[in-house]
Amino acid sequence: xxxxxxxxxxxxxPYVPGEQPQMERLVKLNTNESxxxxxxxxxxxxxxxxxxxxxxxxxxxxxxxxxxIADLHGLDLKQVFLGNGSDEVLAHIFLGLLKQAKPVxxxxxxxxxxxxxxKLFGIEYxxxxxGSHFEVQVEDFTTPNGGVIFPxxxxxxxxxxxxxxxxxxxxxxxxxxxxxxxxxxxxGTESCIPLLRGSAYPENLLVVHTLSKSRALAGLRxxxxxxxxxxxxxxxxxxxxxxxxPLGRLAQAGAIAAIEDQxxxxxxxxxxxxxxxxxxxxLASMGFDTLPSTANxxxxxxxxxxxxxxxxxxxxxxxxxxxxxxxxxEEFLRITIGTDDQSNELIAALTDILTG
Ligand SMILES: Cc1ncc(COP(=O)(O)O)c(C=O)c1O
Numbered sequence: 001x002x003x004x005x006x007x008x009x010x011x012x013x014p015y016v017p018g019e020q021p022q023m024e025r026l027v028k029l030n031t032n033e034s035x036x037x038x039x040x041x042x043x044x045x046x047x048x049x050x051x052x053x054x055x056x057x058x059x060x061x062x063x064x065x066x067x068x069i070a071d072l073h074g075l076d077l078k079q080v081f082l083g084n085g086s087d088e089v090l091a092h093i094f095l096g097l098l099k100q101a102k103p104v105x106x107x108x109x110x111x112x113x114x115x116x117x118x119k120l121f122g123i124e125y126x127x128x129x130x131g132s133h134f135e136v137q138v139e140d141f142t143t144p145n146g147g148v149i150f151p152x153x154x155x156x157x158x159x160x161x162x163x164x165x166x167x168x169x170x171x172x173x174x175x176x177x178x179x180x181x182x183x184x185x186x187x188g189t190e191s192c193i194p195l196l197r198g199s200a201y202p203e204n205l206l207v208v209h210t211l212s213k214s215r216a217l218a219g220l221r222x223x224x225x226x227x228x229x230x231x232x233x234x235x236x237x238x239x240x241x242x243x244x245x246p247l248g249r250l251a252q253a254g255a256i257a258a259i260e261d262q263x264x265x266x267x268x269x270x271x272x273x274x275x276x277x278x279x280x281x282x283l284a285s286m287g288f289d290t291l292p293s294t295a296n297x298x299x300x301x302x303x304x305x306x307x308x309x310x311x312x313x314x315x316x317x318x319x320x321x322x323x324x325x326x327x328x329x330e331e332f333l334r335i336t337i338g339t340d341d342q343s344n345e346l347i348a349a350l351t352d353i354l355t356g
Contacts (some may be wrong), residue, residue, distance in 0.1 A: 003115050008120070010343045015116040018322055027319040027345050029336040032155075032184070032297050034216035036271065037341075038254070039264040042217065049250045056191055058249045062241075068259040069224055073193050074174035078229040081236065084246040086183060086210035086223025089235075091117055093127060093149075093206060096238040097177045097231060099123045100146030107136055109329055111155045111181065130154075133298075136161050138169040148173060151181035153189050156324065156334040158293030163190040170195070170202050177231065179206045186214035186269045187276070188294035196226055213296055214269045215258045222255040222340050231348055276337045280349050286354060301331040307353065313353040 001010075012236060018031035037043075066080040083089035094117040101126040106114050116126045126145070131137045134157045141148050148169070153160035170178055180192045192207050212218035217309040225235065239246065247255070258264075267323035276298065280290050283300055290300040308332055311323035314333075322334040335346070 012119055013116065015113045019320070020344065021320060023318065024120070025318055027338065027342050029321045029342065029346065030101045030322045030334075031218075032213055032336045033218050034213060034268060034272070034296070035224050035337070035342060036216055038216040038220075039258050041264075042215075042254045042258040046220075046250045046254040047189075049253045054249060056249075058245055058247060060244045060249050061250050065222075065247070065256050065259070066224075067227070068256045072259055072262070073226065074197050075193070075226055076229070079162060079196060079232060080098075080245055081225045081227075081228050081239075083223050083225075083239070084243075084251075085212065085221040086181070086208050086225075087113060088221075088246060089208055089223045090114075090179075090181065091120075092235050092238040092242070092248055093177075093179055093208070093225065094118065094123060095121045096234045097206070098147035098149065100176065102144055102146035102176070104147040104149065105141055105143075105145045106149045107154060109134065109154070109157060109326070110184075111151050112324075114149060118145045122221045130157070133159075135159055136165075138165045140209050142172050145176050145200055147179065147257040149179040149181065151183060152192070153184050153187075153293065153295045154296070155184065155295070156329070156332075157291050157299045158179070158297055159291055160189040160294045163192055163195070166192055167195065170205060174202075174204065177204045177206060178202075179208060179225075181208045183208070183210045183213055184297075185209070186265060186274055186294035187296045196228075200251040201228070202231065206231055211255055211258055214265050216268065217254060217258055220251050220254050222251050254292045258284035269296075272337045275340050275343055278340070279335075279337065279346070282343075283350075286347075286350060297336045299329075299332050299334050301333070302354070307331040307333055310329055310350075310353065314346075314349055317349045317352070319349050 062082045066077050069080050070077045083133045099121055103126040105126050105128050108127040108129045128140045136150055206225050208225045211222040283290055288300045288302050290298050307323050
């Protein structure tokens with residue numbers, strides 16, 4: 001606390017990211033990073049950029065990267081917005097498109113950064129309860145709103161809804177922007193990007209992606225949104241009123257190469273999906289109840305063992321997972337899918353805890 005803090009700073013409750021511990025021999029399953037490295041082509045492209053040219057500013061518009069994204073997804077360049085991680089993209093969306101007279105709506109259990117942005121920007125919000133199986137129920141999002149946002153699959157639950165449900169909501173929710181945060185889409189969820197192709201696509205849909213998860217570049221900080229050029233233009237106005245150069249030369253070059261290496265994404269995401277399915281089965285045989293996941297993490301609980309206690313017991317054994325002390329989800333652990341070896345270590349540790 002300082003008397004020099006502005007009134008806004010005094011009211012903030014900042015987002016708390018999953019920890020990045022410095023412990024040795026750690027099984028880190030807490031922040032949904034990829035257990036596999038990025039595309040070797042991305043690493044080579046980044047290395048190629050470490051020259052004297054770093055004295056020069058990067059392309060403020062990131063045109064080459066926008067083109068790579070547009071080409072991959074069958075979109076126009078004008079439909080793409082870039083940011084320093086999808087968190088920055090989301091921040092600009094909240095300020096530029098979701099700060100309206102009516103409250104923005106998002107699920108009661110979701111990515112915990114959304115309410116933080118609302119506080120920061122003075123945006124009113126309304127949380128919509130998930131269903132009894134922790135599913136997003138689109139029919140509950142139809143009251144007048146200043147915008148709707150949720151991840152698909154949702155975080156931290158890992159549950160996805162079909163694209164048809166989102167299309168149904170879009171057909172009813174025509175007067176505000178709908179944002180689908182697809183941070184984890186590459187692990188088995190239907191993307192909404194196809195809805196943005198062709199000529200007659202919705203003017204109020206934005207889909208947000210990150211290179212931090214399936215492209216294994218969380219350390220590079222690249223995210224993007226795709227949608228109608230008029231929405232993108234609004235976001236560019238916010239970006240150019242905040243930081244004209246959100247992506248450095250290394251980030252732009254690495255991201256282009258990563259976007260172009262779809263084969264690497266498919267191989268590594270495929271391995272993660274296989275490990276996830278195996279882990280879910282093994283946990284079930286130990287009595288765990290796991291929500292259906294199409295993400296690179298699972299949300300699981302044990303009827304006889306409190307979430308907080310399991311979290312601590314795993315930590316004592318060098319395995320870090322995520323535990324949220326929030327209503328309805330206190331008994332759950334969110335576990336990032338690692339390698340098969342990491343999964344084996346997790347199962348061994350849980351066996352020890354449950355039988356000990
Ligand atoms: C649902 C969701 N959206 C967005 C992000 C932000 O990702 P990044 O800023 O690394 O692109 C995360 C990160 O964990 C997330 O879980």
